[in-house]
Amino acid sequence: MSHASTTSVGRKPSDTLSHIIIWAIFAIELLPFYMMLQMSVKTNTSFMTNPWLPAPPADWQWSNFSYGLGLIGPYIANTVFVATLGTAASLFLAICAAYFFARYRMPGSDILFAMFMFLMLMPGVANIVPLFTLLKSMNLLNTLWALIIVGIAGGQVFAIFVLKNFIEEIPKDLFEAAEIDGASHFQQMRNVVIPMSAPIIGTLAILMFLGKWNDFMLPLIVMRDKELFTLGVGLIYLNGEYVKQWGRIMAAFLIASMPLIIMFLFTMKLFVRGLSGGAVKG
Amino acid sequence: MAQPISNRKALHEWQLYLFVLPSLLLVLVFAYYPALSAIYHSFFDWTGGDFKQFIRFENFTRALGDKTFWASFITLAILVVANVVKMIPSIFMAVLIHRLTSDRWQYWYRVLLVVPMIVPGLVTLFIWKFFYDPSLGLLNATLDATGIKTLLVALDTNVLQWNVFREGVPIAWLSEPLLIIPSLILWGFPWIGAVGVLIYLAGLQSIGTEVYEAADLDGASSWQKFVYIEFPLIMTQVRLSLILMIIGSLKDFGLQLLLLGDGGGAGGRGMVPGLWMYNRAFTAGEFGYACALGLILFVFILALTWVNNTYVRVEK
Structure with a gap:
C-alpha cells in the first residue's frame, strides 16, 4: 500500500x-x-x-422465518454450545502449550513439538474409523461432548504452531522482569503473554470458531438423536427432508448464518487484518 | 527461538511440563491412538465390532486391485488439474485490488472478500446445489435466457455426442453421469478464495512504489508488470496454496458426499479416494479395509508434503 x-x-x-x-x-x-x-x-x-427479483415487501412471507427458526433454533443452540466451549478450551490449552515450547528449550521439547506438527499432515480420513470406535468404547457416541473434546484435540495444533512463533518474538526482558517480581509461570502467561498476543489470539479464536461452526463430518458420524444435532448435521438433515419449500429452507439458512454475521460485524477489523497478515501463512 | 536451558535449571522448572501435558494427553488419545489403531486394523478383517481376523496384507493387495479405488484417483487428478486453473481468478483478483490507487477501496474490497466466509460452508454448498436443480435452478435458467443452452445443444449433437444437452429438456447436472465432473469443476464459480486472495495481497504489499515507477519509465505493460514484478513476489504463496490445495483434495470428500451421496453419484463418476474410504467404512461396514485405504492415502499425502518441504521453500 x-x-x-x-x-x-x-x-x-x-x-x-x-x-x-x-x-x-x-x-x-x-x-x-x-x-x-x-x-x-x-x-x-x-x-x-419471479425467480430473480425481490418480492414486493407486502408479499413477504415472515412465517418462513418463524418456521425456519423452529426447525433450526435447537441446532444453533447446540452449535453455539459446542463451538464456544471448544474454542475457549482449545485456545487456553494452545496458549499453555505454546508457552511451554516458546519459553525455554526444555529437554524433550523438540520431540514433543515435532509430534504436534506431524498431526498437521495426518489426514483426518484415516483416523475417522478408529476414532468412531474409540468414541463408542468411551460411551461418547451421540453426545455433544464427543464433538467438543475431539474438536479441542484437533483444533489446538495449528494454534500452538502460530502462537509459539508469536511468543518467541516477545522480548525476553519482559519475562525476566516478571520473574524477578516473583511471578509464577502461570502469572507470566496471564500478565505477559496474553496481553502481548491479544490480536493474534483474537484472530485464532475467530478462525477456530468458524471451523467448529462449519464442521459437519464428525457430527455426521457421531450424532444420532435429532435433538442433539449441531448445524452441520442439522442442515444436511433439513436439506434432505424439506426439499419442496425453498423459502423456508432459505430462511433457515439465513438464520444459521446470523451468529457468524453478528460476530463478523463486531470483529471485522481483526478478521481482515488477521487474515491479511502473517497469521495464516503457516 | 526459545531460550536454551541447562539441565539443572530445567529440573528446577519442571512445572513447565504441566503446561503442555493436557494438550499432549488429548492429542495422544484422540489423534495418535486412532492413527496407530488404523495401522493395526488395516491388517485385519474387521467390521467395527469385537470380532476381527488377522489377514496379513490382504486388505492392501485388495486395494491394489480395487478398480473403484484407482478410478477415483483419476477423478481426483482431473479435479486437481481443474483446481489449478481455478487458482487463477484469485491471483487475478489480488493483482487487480493491489493496483488500485485508493487505500480505502482496497480495504473495503478486502472486507467484501471475507463476506462469503461468514456464511456457513454448508449453507453455501446447499445454495449451490439448488442452483444446479434441473427445473428450479438458476444455472439452467441462465443458460436458457442467454442462449448458451442452444450452443451447448449444438456442441453436444455435433462434437461431444454425449446426448446430455437436449433442446426442451432441462439439463440434469447432478444426475447425468457424464455431467458430474463438469458440475464439480464449475462449482463455486467465479472461484475466488478469500484466504488465497488475502495472502497474495499480503505478498504483493512488499512491492515498493519505486519498482512500479521504474517499470513505468521503461514502458512496461500491465502484463509485463505482472510477469516480471508481481508474480515472482507471490510465487511462494502460490506454491503454498498449490500444495495445500492438492493435500486438501486428497483429504476432503465432503462436497462429493453431500452433493452426490456416498456412492459418488450416478455411475460413481464423482467418487474420490476419501469418499471411497468413507463408503467402505460406513456403507459396507468394512472397517479394516477402510483403514488400509486411509493408510494408502496418508502415504500419498506424506510423499507430497516431503516434495513440498524439499522443493518448495517457504520463508517464515
Whole structure:
C-alpha cells in the first residue's frame, strides 16, 4: 500500500475499469447470498413466477422465518454450545502449550513439538474409523461432548504452531522482569503473554470458531438423536427432508448464518487484518 | 527461538511440563491412538465390532486391485488439474485490488472478500446445489435466457455426442453421469478464495512504489508488470496454496458426499479416494479395509508434503 498515495503514470486511468471488473466478480461471488436473502421471504409459487427479483415487501412471507427458526433454533443452540466451549478450551490449552515450547528449550521439547506438527499432515480420513470406535468404547457416541473434546484435540495444533512463533518474538526482558517480581509461570502467561498476543489470539479464536461452526463430518458420524444435532448435521438433515419449500429452507439458512454475521460485524477489523497478515501463512 | 536451558535449571522448572501435558494427553488419545489403531486394523478383517481376523496384507493387495479405488484417483487428478486453473481468478483478483490507487477501496474490497466466509460452508454448498436443480435452478435458467443452452445443444449433437444437452429438456447436472465432473469443476464459480486472495495481497504489499515507477519509465505493460514484478513476489504463496490445495483434495470428500451421496453419484463418476474410504467404512461396514485405504492415502499425502518441504521453500 506504500505506493497508493502516489500519482504514478500508467496505472491511474485503468482504475475505473478495475473497479468495474472487481464489482462484476463480486456480483457473481455474492449471488448465492442475494438469492438466499430474497428467497427467504418467498413462497415456492412466487419464486417460480419471479425467480430473480425481490418480492414486493407486502408479499413477504415472515412465517418462513418463524418456521425456519423452529426447525433450526435447537441446532444453533447446540452449535453455539459446542463451538464456544471448544474454542475457549482449545485456545487456553494452545496458549499453555505454546508457552511451554516458546519459553525455554526444555529437554524433550523438540520431540514433543515435532509430534504436534506431524498431526498437521495426518489426514483426518484415516483416523475417522478408529476414532468412531474409540468414541463408542468411551460411551461418547451421540453426545455433544464427543464433538467438543475431539474438536479441542484437533483444533489446538495449528494454534500452538502460530502462537509459539508469536511468543518467541516477545522480548525476553519482559519475562525476566516478571520473574524477578516473583511471578509464577502461570502469572507470566496471564500478565505477559496474553496481553502481548491479544490480536493474534483474537484472530485464532475467530478462525477456530468458524471451523467448529462449519464442521459437519464428525457430527455426521457421531450424532444420532435429532435433538442433539449441531448445524452441520442439522442442515444436511433439513436439506434432505424439506426439499419442496425453498423459502423456508432459505430462511433457515439465513438464520444459521446470523451468529457468524453478528460476530463478523463486531470483529471485522481483526478478521481482515488477521487474515491479511502473517497469521495464516503457516 | 526459545531460550536454551541447562539441565539443572530445567529440573528446577519442571512445572513447565504441566503446561503442555493436557494438550499432549488429548492429542495422544484422540489423534495418535486412532492413527496407530488404523495401522493395526488395516491388517485385519474387521467390521467395527469385537470380532476381527488377522489377514496379513490382504486388505492392501485388495486395494491394489480395487478398480473403484484407482478410478477415483483419476477423478481426483482431473479435479486437481481443474483446481489449478481455478487458482487463477484469485491471483487475478489480488493483482487487480493491489493496483488500485485508493487505500480505502482496497480495504473495503478486502472486507467484501471475507463476506462469503461468514456464511456457513454448508449453507453455501446447499445454495449451490439448488442452483444446479434441473427445473428450479438458476444455472439452467441462465443458460436458457442467454442462449448458451442452444450452443451447448449444438456442441453436444455435433462434437461431444454425449446426448446430455437436449433442446426442451432441462439439463440434469447432478444426475447425468457424464455431467458430474463438469458440475464439480464449475462449482463455486467465479472461484475466488478469500484466504488465497488475502495472502497474495499480503505478498504483493512488499512491492515498493519505486519498482512500479521504474517499470513505468521503461514502458512496461500491465502484463509485463505482472510477469516480471508481481508474480515472482507471490510465487511462494502460490506454491503454498498449490500444495495445500492438492493435500486438501486428497483429504476432503465432503462436497462429493453431500452433493452426490456416498456412492459418488450416478455411475460413481464423482467418487474420490476419501469418499471411497468413507463408503467402505460406513456403507459396507468394512472397517479394516477402510483403514488400509486411509493408510494408502496418508502415504500419498506424506510423499507430497516431503516434495513440498524439499522443493518448495517457504520463508517464515
